[in-house]
Amino acid sequence: MRTVLLDTTLREGELYRPFKLSVKIAIAKALLEVGLKRIELTLAYPPRTSPEDLKKVLSIVNDRGAEAVIHCRACREDVENASRYDPWGIAVYMALSRIHVKHKFGKDDHEEITRRLIEAVELSREMGFKYIRATVEDASRIYLEENIGKLIEIINILKDAGATMISIPDTSGLLTPSISREFFKELKKHTQAPLSAHFHNDYGHASANTVEAILAGADEAHVSILGLGDRNGIADLYEVTAALTDIHKLEVGIRRGSLRSLYEVFSKLTGIKIPARHPLSDEARTIRAGVHQAMTTKAPEGYIPKMKLRYDFDSPLYEVTPFISKKLVERVLNGYSLDSKKIKELTEYIGTEASRLGGRLSIEKLHQIFSENGLNIPYERLGQYFGYIRAYVLLKVKNGQPINSLIEELASWKEVELIQEVSGDSDLLLIVKMNPGVEENIQKIKKAFGNAVDRINLLFVC
Numbered sequence: 001m002r003t004v005l006l007d008t009t010l011r012e013g014e015l016y017r018p019f020k021l022s023v024k025i026a027i028a029k030a031l032l033e034v035g036l037k038r039i040e041l042t043l044a045y046p047p048r049t050s051p052e053d054l055k056k057v058l059s060i061v062n063d064r065g066a067e068a069v070i071h072c073r074a075c076r077e078d079v080e081n082a083s084r085y086d087p088w089g090i091a092v093y094m095a096l097s098r099i100h101v102k103h104k105f106g107k108d109d110h111e112e113i114t115r116r117l118i119e120a121v122e123l124s125r126e127m128g129f130k131y132i133r134a135t136v137e138d139a140s141r142i143y144l145e146e147n148i149g150k151l152i153e154i155i156n157i158l159k160d161a162g163a164t165m166i167s168i169p170d171t172s173g174l175l176t177p178s179i180s181r182e183f184f185k186e187l188k189k190h191t192q193a194p195l196s197a198h199f200h201n202d203y204g205h206a207s208a209n210t211v212e213a214i215l216a217g218a219d220e221a222h223v224s225i226l227g228l229g230d231r232n233g234i235a236d237l238y239e240v241t242a243a244l245t246d247i248h249k250l251e252v253g254i255r256r257g258s259l260r261s262l263y264e265v266f267s268k269l270t271g272i273k274i275p276a277r278h279p280l281s282d283e284a285r286t287i288r289a290g291v292h293q294a295m296t297t298k299a300p301e302g303y304i305p306k307m308k309l310r311y312d313f314d315s316p317l318y319e320v321t322p323f324i325s326k327k328l329v330e331r332v333l334n335g336y337s338l339d340s341k342k343i344k345e346l347t348e349y350i351g352t353e354a355s356r357l358g359g360r361l362s363i364e365k366l367h368q369i370f371s372e373n374g375l376n377i378p379y380e381r382l383g384q385y386f387g388y389i390r391a392y393v394l395l396k397v398k399n400g401q402p403i404n405s406l407i408e409e410l411a412s413w414k415e416v417e418l419i420q421e422v423s424g425d426s427d428l429l430l431i432v433k434m435n436p437g438v439e440e441n442i443q444k445i446k447k448a449f450g451n452a453v454d455r456i457n458l459l460f461v462c
Contacts, residue, residue: 074120089131125162139168173202184216207239246307271420293325
């Protein structure tokens with residue numbers, strides 16, 4: 001049976017940062033468009049959180065034929081409240097490790113707490129949920145510090161009570177990939193219950209652990225966009241999907257080629273930047289070492305995996321450092337009739353300038369060097385190799401104008417990388433890709449939002 005990926009960006013991810021309703025709706029639609037079939041949402045707890053918001057997001061998931069799971073506490077009140085929304089499934093949780101039983105519940109043993117979880121599962125079955133997940137919170141600690149027999153016994157009891165899925169989370173991120181695989185293999189030997197993998201990222205292993213759990217037979221695995229979640233998060237949707245499809249050749253039902261677009265849209269809508277070390281960042285395709293640059297002008301797959309070039313990036317990007325490759329400069333200047341000696345001299349000068357100016361050159365400075373040597377290289381051509389200069393655009397919106405509609409429109413613009421609501425002299429902060437000296441993006445904003453925006457300020461990133 002193929003492992004089902006459950007996306008919990010709208011549950012676990014909201015522990016990192018709560019999202020506005022319009023953003024939740026956009027995220028839900030985007031997740032469904034890339035092929036996610038199981039989406040987890042948090043039960044509403046009014047007046048802290050909105051039942052109406054939950055209903056609206058839930059309806060989007062339901063209308064598209066996907067499986068919505070409401071996550072809640074293992075108590076009668078929550079199970080009954082969850083049933084009123086008529087979701088496909090429910091997830092109830094309870095911590096059963098010694099440390100949680102003692103310090104969270106003030107008990108000496110887990111029997112009473114286990115009984116509460118069993119009762120929540122039984123009630124969920126009576127309520128008619130098609131999917132009932134019982135989460136044994138801190139299960140990995142039971143495995144490491146107590147007795148796997150205890151965990152197996154709990155899993156089988158919960159299955160008999162009516163749970164259709166048992167989650168055995170690594171709540172504190174204690175496991176490594178090899179231990180994770182053994183953990184799931186051992187459990188699979190002793191229970192027929194469907195098992196769900198949920199790994200936290202405290203030591204940076206969440207995505208790798210999830211892949212190993214899937215290879216060991218996990219029936220369900222939890223992921224989120226950018227791995228967002230409590231503390232430093234959980235397994236990353238892209239990292240898990242790409243490893244399984246590109247490397248292990250396993251089908252997980254996700255449109256692999258749509259993941260980069262999903263992450264870019266998510267980043268724009270939430271203002272959460274894709275980190276530099278993430279596999280979908282521009283840094284992931286930026287080549288800095290001269291020898292590497294020379295190689296990738298001929299065969300980029302020598303340094304960037306072929307499947308990433310197929311699905312994520314059209315080509316590498318390069319940075320102008322003291323180690324810039326002569327072969328790269330030659331490629332940029334192809335068609336400009338320079339001999340090898342002149343290209344070598346120019347490369348040496350560019351590298352020396354990069355060293356003098358702090359270790360790298362901007363596109364604007366590189367353009368200036370070429371111009372001083374009689375070479376009129378268009379910014380667009382330089383952008384193909386070295387990316388685009390980024391600018392901060394600050395917008396002051398006129399009173400009474402709906403900011404949400406501006407955000408939705410700007411999120412559809414390819415050149416806009418990030419959108420954040422801010423306070424003070426401006427209302428919106430954008431990070432925009434643009435070539436130096438070219439203000440067409442600013443003119444585009446003025447044309448689109450001239451009646452809604454009082455002021456536009458522009459700051460180029462050095």
